[in-house]
Amino acid sequence: MLRLIAIRLAVFVPTLFAASLVLFVAINVVPGSAAKAALGIDATPQAIARFEAQHGLDRPLHVQYFEWLGKALSGDFGKSFQNHVPVGPEVLKRLPVTLELALLAFLIANLIAIPLGALAAFYHQRKMDTGITFLATVLGAIPNFWLATLLILVFSLTLRWLPAGGYAPLIDRPIVNLKQMIMPAVSLGVVSSALLLRIMRTAMIEVLTSDYIRTAFAKGATRGIVIWRHAIRNALIPYLTVGAVEFGFLFGGVVIIEDIFLLPGIGSLVLVGIINRDYPVLLAAALVVTVVVLAANMLVDIVASLLDPRQVHAKAAA
Amino acid sequence: MSAALTPATASVRHHGVNWRRWRLLAIGGTLVGIVIVCALFAEVIAPYSPYDLDVAVMLQGPSAMHWLGTDEIGRDVLSRAILAARISVQVALVAVGVGLVGGTIIGIVAAYFGGWIDLALMRLMELLFSFPAILLAVILLASLGTSILNAMLAIGIIFIPGFSRLARVATNDVLRQHYVDAARTVGMGDGRILLREILPNVVTPLLVEAAVAFAYAVLLESALSFLGLGAQPPEPSWGNMLNTGRGFMAQAPWLGIVPGMAMFLCVLGFNLLGDGLRDAFDPHLRE
Numbered sequence: 001m002l003r004l005i006a007i008r009l010a011v012f013v014p015t016l017f018a019a020s021l022v023l024f025v026a027i028n029v030v031p032g033s034a035a036k037a038a039l040g041i042d043a044t045p046q047a048i049a050r051f052e053a054q055h056g057l058d059r060p061l062h063v064q065y066f067e068w069l070g071k072a073l074s075g076d077f078g079k080s081f082q083n084h085v086p087v088g089p090e091v092l093k094r095l096p097v098t099l100e101l102a103l104l105a106f107l108i109a110n111l112i113a114i115p116l117g118a119l120a121a122f123y124h125q126r127k128m129d130t131g132i133t134f135l136a137t138v139l140g141a142i143p144n145f146w147l148a149t150l151l152i153l154v155f156s157l158t159l160r161w162l163p164a165g166g167y168a169p170l171i172d173r174p175i176v177n178l179k180q181m182i183m184p185a186v187s188l189g190v191v192s193s194a195l196l197l198r199i200m201r202t203a204m205i206e207v208l209t210s211d212y213i214r215t216a217f218a219k220g221a222t223r224g225i226v227i228w229r230h231a232i233r234n235a236l237i238p239y240l241t242v243g244a245v246e247f248g249f250l251f252g253g254v255v256i257i258e259d260i261f262l263l264p265g266i267g268s269l270v271l272v273g274i275i276n277r278d279y280p281v282l283l284a285a286a287l288v289v290t291v292v293v294l295a296a297n298m299l300v301d302i303v304a305s306l307l308d309p310r311q312v313h314a315k316a317a318a
Numbered sequence: 319m320s321a322a323l324t325p326a327t328a329s330v331r332h333h334g335v336n337w338r339r340w341r342l343l344a345i346g347g348t349l350v351g352i353v354i355v356c357a358l359f360a361e362v363i364a365p366y367s368p369y370d371l372d373v374a375v376m377l378q379g380p381s382a383m384h385w386l387g388t389d390e391i392g393r394d395v396l397s398r399a400i401l402a403a404r405i406s407v408q409v410a411l412v413a414v415g416v417g418l419v420g421g422t423i424i425g426i427v428a429a430y431f432g433g434w435i436d437l438a439l440m441r442l443m444e445l446l447f448s449f450p451a452i453l454l455a456v457i458l459l460a461s462l463g464t465s466i467l468n469a470m471l472a473i474g475i476i477f478i479p480g481f482s483r484l485a486r487v488a489t490n491d492v493l494r495q496h497y498v499d500a501a502r503t504v505g506m507g508d509g510r511i512l513l514r515e516i517l518p519n520v521v522t523p524l525l526v527e528a529a530v531a532f533a534y535a536v537l538l539e540s541a542l543s544f545l546g547l548g549a550q551p552p553e554p555s556w557g558n559m560l561n562t563g564r565g566f567m568a569q570a571p572w573l574g575i576v577p578g579m580a581m582f583l584c585v586l587g588f589n590l591l592g593d594g595l596r597d598a599f600d601p602h603l604r605e
Contacts, residue, residue, distance in 0.1 A: 027460065
């Protein structure tokens, strides 16, 4: 197990460096774009040259990247072009908001997907299965930002049960926090549950038709024991792997949802970075999102190995 | 449950599967057909000009004159929603095209040449795949500049890794066939083998996947326009209509409902069509 964790970490670190390089190149893909964007399209060549010299943007891209990377590794993500405030502390301050939203949304997605997926598999090719599969298709077609808008219309503007936006820290005011977080989390979670539900259904169908389940039934085990102790546990292994990918999609979705619900998280920081053309802010925020997504994938790999020890040997051998 | 299927039940199930397949294709095809007709003939179908404003009728609810109401400057919402289908279809078409062509070339080349070329290309694809799609699109747009053309390009780049993986798997399957060995034996060059033997045989699963990618492209375009990074007003897009409309939700809820419903039906249509095509071409993929 320790060997597998070491292997995963050994892959994680270079992937992270490569991801940072891709982000850096993507943001700087058009030479001079940062200066033009920050100063506006009417900026004179002299003003652009001055801005680039001031921020070190006139040097070769690889020099800029390695300098940025060196500083980033020590926690210095540079200063905002707009207000000259260090970016690192701002990102750290916002990270808990986004993590809370993403985790709550992921929890909602799983609470929908696991029981419904298992139920559909159990009633495979019957009306229940058809109904649940159709529900998954419908849920998967709903844009999460439209669902968010509809939730605001119903629960904030019409019923006045929940606030349409804002954020209070979870530790200071937990009830207010939950009231503020429930609609954003539902918007993200319900839509994400569609793919997870399909994966759970497929995985459960495969498990329920396997020999060991038939054996368990033949030995007289009750339906509940077979499903909870044998079937769901084994179906969760492929489910978890796709779940990590879906968590990545969900984490990306915070960019829009945080904007709609005025949540001061990383997603809204990405938008601030774009609206203000503040590339140090944008780069730091995007990198943090990428780190979280990659780390989630790595953790899921390790958890899946814990659930299925055969993977430890297979992956270690690979 | 464990009883073997009799010919009669097998026949019923066979017909059931066929009906299900056709039902998905029919519903999906109808929805997609409506969207495409709207996109092609928006000017003919739309009851009003989508750009003409009339402050005398602003924020009016659905009525006989304006079936889906008017917006904050008196434009007909139905007409704008119809024209917005064109933006969505255009963006999705170009984006999926970019992803399909780019991904197919990369996937086929990686599988055919193998070795370090395969390793390098696929690691790069995996890396791109690890970024949340909307984040990567937003970053590319920040750099390229916000416009509908750049949105097409950004969404297309996002699709490349997915198509390349599929193309690589399909190419590996084709490479195991004897006719590829036969082509090599008769002295065909790499270029001709790739174009004449491999490409035609990997194109079907890629086209099926394109239908599903189309749905996702519509969603991404709408999301980018919602954030103000895609189609720019006054050009109507379901995303920017929804973004503007949510500011008037209390007085005019239809401004939030109509563009979202259009997006939902369009995405649902392409998803169902993709599922139906997948069923039709490979029934095993469903399960």
